[in-house]
Amino acid sequence: MASLNLINWRQPGFRHQLAIQKKWLGYCVLCITLIGIVYSVSYQPLVKPLQQAVLTNQARLEHLAALEQRYQQAANALKQQQQTEQANRQQISVLQHFISLNTATIEDLQLQDLTWLPGELKITGTYQAIGSVKSLAASLRDAWQDSVVNVDFPRNGYFSMIQRDEPSQ
Known part of the structure; x- marks a missing residue:
């Protein structure tokens, strides 16, 4: 009957293969670590200006939001002032009409x-x-x-x- 154990752990060649694979695995981990270091060193200077640009844009957006709020307040005040002026003009015209009526029926x-x-x-x-x-x-x-x-x-x-x-x- 065929053995299901395809790898014979007792053979010296197999231990040699494991040592080689362990060595290559160590090299791969070292290479990945070096690539990570190179990536962080080379792209970190690019990330900082982007972070600063994001912060600057966020500050600009906050400033624009404050400007928009002040604009809305000024627009509301102007609208209210125009309504008051219109009401005053209407009342002045009515008073003029009243005075003309009063002088006509004096x-x-x-x-x-x-x-x-x-x-x-x-x-x-x-x-x-x-x-x-x-x-x-x-x-x-x-x-x-x-x-x-x-x-x-x-x-x-x-x-x-x-x-x-x-x-x-």
Whole structure:
């Protein structure tokens, strides 16, 4: 019967073959180690500038992110300022319209107090005809599209009018 043990460990030639393979294995390990050393020595100078470039680019990206955030804040502030200016222009035009209306109906109305706050206009005065007060209230409603005008007649010949902006829905 054939032996399954194909290698005879007791033969001196086999020990010699193992010694040769051990020697070659040692040379291979030495060569791989030398190649690793050469690789690390030769490519390390290339890696450091790349690492520095990565760090520089990361710092630039952080700087650009900060710039973008400041730009967004400035854009939001500018938008808010433009909205405020537009609202102020609209209220100035309404006040001009109101003054022109008041000068046109000067014989029927006499203003005693005109108080303007953002979002509210309060007018008090005297009148000779109720129709002129109602005309003034209608003109204010027409001038401010999204507003409510409340008219009160506290006593005979006097009126009080409050115009308030309604929040846009």
